[in-house]
Amino acid sequence: MKVKICGIKDVETALxxxxxxxxxxxxxxxxxxxxxxxxxxxxxxxELPDELLKVGVFVNEDPDHIRKIVDEAGINVIQLHGDETPEYCAQFSVPVIKALSIESQDDFNQMGKYSCDYYLLDSPKGKYRGGNGVTFDWNVLNGEKLDGKKIILAGGLSIDNVEEAIEIAAPYMVDVSSGVETVGKKDVNKIKKFIDQAKKRSMLEIS
Known part of the structure; x- marks a missing residue:
């Protein structure tokens, strides 16, 4: 199982x-x-390995500004977490993750309108687009025909529920932010435990 840690702000946490x-x-x-x-x-x-996915998260941003940040920062994947249209998402030269807030089956079906490299399925919108620490019904994905789409599961994941989420939704990758924080800051011990929990099933399947 692949893991994305979102909301990185310092080198120590990243490494x-x-x-x-x-x-x-x-x-x-x-x-x-x-x-x-x-x-x-x-x-x-x-300071990071070349092969690592370095994802820039944007919400309804001007495309030229996104390109500028990609060039300046070394971002190699764009995550679009707003109301971006399929046409908007198709204009970039680097891989795109389209985030969708899931409240019902209808929200899930919106994915079919897009042609992106990855699809991040998140909980309903809160104060911010993502990072609100709330789950959605993972059973929406259970049994769905995804036609090879790479699904990134987000929204309220934590050390306590990531194994269950993976078992139900069977995503390509899991994404966590607030679930590995303590008092609003990234907690390196929680990051280590979350990654261990997420990858545990993969290791069992290999063995």
């Missing part, structure tokens, strides 16, 4: 996540308590 087995790190450039500048992101990203 700990990578050493613990993270496959992707998320850097938030939208309004959020985890917002980061392109300069801050660049200083972190230059």
């Amino acid at each position: 700990t996540a990578v050493e613990s087995g993270a496959d992707a790190l998320g850097f938030v450039f939208a309004e959020s308590k985890r917002k980061i500048t392109s300069e801050q992101a660049r200083e972190i990203i230059k």
Whole structure:
């Protein structure tokens, strides 16, 4: 199971996540308590492995501004977490994750309108688009024919529920932010435990 740790703001946390087995790190450039500048992101990203997915998170942003941050910071994947149209999502030269807030089956069906590299399924919108620590009904994915789509499961995941979420939804990747925080800050011990829990099933299947 692949794991994305979102809301990275410092080098130490980023390196700990990578050493613990993270496959992707998320850097938030939208309004959020985890917002980061392109300069801050660049200083972190230059310390990271080339093959790691460095995901820039944007909400209804001007496309030229996104391209500027991609170039400045070294982002190699774009996550669009707003009301972006399929046409908007198709204009970028780097891989795109389209985030969808899931409240019902109808929201899930919106995925069919897009042609993106990944689809992040998140809980309903709160104060911010994502990172609100609330789950949605994972059974929406259970038994769905995904036609090879790479699903990233997000929304309220934690050390306590990630195994169950993986068993029910069978995603390509899981994404966590608030679930590995203590008093609003990333907790490296929780990051390590979350990655261990998420990858435990994969290791059992291999053995």
